[in-house]
Amino acid sequence: MTSREASQAPLEFGGPLGVAALLILLPATMFHLLLAARSGPARLLALPAYLPGLEELWSPWALLLFFIWLGLQVALYLLPARKVAEGLELKDKSRLRYPINGFQALVLTALLMGLGVSVGLPLGALPGMLLPLAFATTLTSFIFSLLLYAKALVAPASALAPGGNSGNSMYDFFLGRELNPRLGSFDFKYFCELRPGLIGWVFINLALLMQEAELRGSPSLAMWLVNGFQLLYVGDALWYEESVLTTMDIIHDGFGFMLVFGDLAWVPFTYSLQAQFLLYHPQPLGLPMALLICLLKAIGYYIFRGANSQKNTFRKNPSDPSVAGLETIPTATGRRLLVSGWWGMVRHPNYLGDLIMALAWSLPCGLSHLLPYFYVLYFTALLVHREARDEQQCLQKYGRAWQEYCKRVPYRIIPYVY
Numbered sequence: 282m283t284s285r286e287a288s289q290a291p292l293e294f295g296g297p298l299g300v301a302a303l304l305i306l307l308p309a310t311m312f313h314l315l316l317a318a319r320s321g322p323a324r325l326l327a328l329p330a331y332l333p334g335l336e337e338l339w340s341p342w343a344l345l346l347f348f349i350w351l352g353l354q355v356a357l358y359l360l361p362a363r364k365v366a367e368g369l370e371l372k373d374k375s376r377l378r379y380p381i382n383g384f385q386a387l388v389l390t391a392l393l394m395g396l397g398v399s400v401g402l403p404l405g406a407l408p409g410m411l412l413p414l415a416f417a418t419t420l421t422s423f424i425f426s427l428l429l430y431a432k433a434l435v436a437p438a439s440a441l442a443p444g445g446n447s448g449n450s451m452y453d454f455f456l457g458r459e460l461n462p463r464l465g466s467f468d469f470k471y472f473c474e475l476r477p478g479l480i481g482w483v484f485i486n487l488a489l490l491m492q493e494a495e496l497r498g499s500p501s502l503a504m505w506l507v508n509g510f511q512l513l514y515v516g517d518a519l520w521y522e523e524s525v526l527t528t529m530d531i532i533h534d535g536f537g538f539m540l541v542f543g544d545l546a547w548v549p550f551t552y553s554l555q556a557q558f559l560l561y562h563p564q565p566l567g568l569p570m571a572l573l574i575c576l577l578k579a580i581g582y583y584i585f586r587g588a589n590s591q592k593n594t595f596r597k598n599p600s601d602p603s604v605a606g607l608e609t610i611p612t613a614t615g616r617r618l619l620v621s622g623w624w625g626m627v628r629h630p631n632y633l634g635d636l637i638m639a640l641a642w643s644l645p646c647g648l649s650h651l652l653p654y655f656y657v658l659y660f661t662a663l664l665v666h667r668e669a670r671d672e673q674q675c676l677q678k679y680g681r682a683w684q685e686y687c688k689r690v691p692y693r694i695i696p697y698v699y
């Protein structure tokens with residue numbers, strides 16, 4: 282297939298019409314959440330009381346701040362890494378190399394921020410800039426995705442993603458045509474997936490905490506919990522950075538608007554919704570309830586980390602003592618599928634743990650509003666859809682062995698429910 286021939290891969294996300302809707306709906310939802318979080322009624326399901334004018338959205342300072350942030354993260358990405366990992370084999374039998382220094386980037390960013398705050402950097406002013414920052418990031422995401430689309434037009438056929446090469450420009454712009462767009466050894470998708478948005482989310486949360494301390498004397502218990510839980514999640518993702526190299530985002534999906542906007546804008550501005558909500562709507566939280574929520578978070582994390590580590594260890598070294606005793610099914614590819622341990626409980630135990638953690642992030646916000654539960658609702662939809670896509674890919678990869686696995690482990694995410 283040449284780069285100008287369209288692939289026959291089935292269309293996802295409702296095809297061109299579906300992605301046209303998503304191109305509008307995703308940014309609109311993000312701005313709706315940003316506005317709702319600061320509004321008095323904080324309603325998830327009501328239209329905003331007013332629409333911000335361009336003067337409220339556009340600020341060259343916000344754009345500059347976003348580029349300084351990107352520049353800092355690029356610089357940290359380029360620092361010597363403790364390890365350079367190889368990705369999975371590509372169509373042309375080559376393997377790309379990726380620096381494993383995301384956790385180092387998080388720690389260095391924290392040190393720089395600490396230093397900055399100690400000499401007067403007004404981190405607490407960030408919450409007031411979220412709207413123009415989100416606007417600048419969205420604008421940049423559209424332009425960056427267009428550049429990536431143009432770059433893919435001259436990429437060799439072997440560099441294209443299986444799904445983003447339908448021949449419909451809007452669909453391919455959304456899904457991404459090129460699988461691993463790079464400039465030299467700088468990998469745009471890998472960089473964006475784990476650095477600017479994920480680390481940005483942590484510092485937006487921290488800025489909201491500092492602002493709350495400024496407003497009310499000290500941060501609330503609910504704000505501490507949300508900050509702590511989400512920092513653990515981001516720290517974990519960066520500590521286990523190498524495992525992102527086997528996710529469908531890296532090995533299957535192209536780098537188009539969906540991931541560009543998702544990584545750069547959606548993650549920092551919507552995943553910080555609970556902390557945004559708490560700044561404008563303080564919630565009382567007693568110690569017993571806080572302890573119960575911590576227990577829920579611990580259970581979710583235990584399942585999430587246990588399941589992810591078990592699969593990653595098994596894929597790296599099936600004779601590792603921690604996984605050697607697990608029951609498996611052989612497949613025609615030579616790889617085996619786990620059918621006991623976490624992966625014998627449901628077919629996506631890691632999603633179950635992630636969903637439990639999502640609930641624990643929202644509960645500190647109390648039960649008076651639906652808004653802070655947006656993440657739980659969105660994430661359930663995302664994981665159900667993602668699970669269906671992964672099943673399809675596994676069925677193609679493993680055929681009868683996958684059918685056998687589904688028979689042995691009938692539930693997808695929640696035991697005896699789904």
Ligand SMILES: NC(=O)C1=CN([C@@H]2O[C@H](COP(=O)(O)OP(=O)(O)OC[C@H]3O[C@@H](n4cnc5c(N)ncnc54)[C@H](OP(=O)(O)O)[C@@H]3O)[C@@H](O)[C@H]2O)C=CC1
Nearest residue numbers: 528529589592596617618619620624631632635667671675
């Ligand atoms: N917060 C967020 O917004 C998001 C978080 N996540 C989280 O990221 C993590 C990664 O998720 P995701 O990328 O979807 O994929 P998974 O980590 O669930 O990996 C799925 C892959 O695992 C392998 N696999 C499936 N079943 C078995 C088995 N029984 N034995 C051995 N290998 C098996 C298959 O690949 P193969 O056989 O090729 O190894 C399959 O394609 C999850 O914890 C998820 O919750 C994901 C998306 C968004």
Ligand SMILES: CC(C)CCC[C@@H](C)[C@H]1CC=C2C3=C(CC[C@@]21C)[C@@]1(C)CC[C@H](O)C[C@@H]1CC3
Nearest residue numbers: 307474517518525528530539542543544547548
């Ligand atoms: C804009 C759309 C709604 C879709 C956006 C999807 C992205 C936000 C997510 C796609 C896969 C992701 C992963 C993570 C963050 C969210 C995105 C980028 C993690 C890095 C989160 C931490 C986990 O430990 C690993 C995840 C890998 C997939």
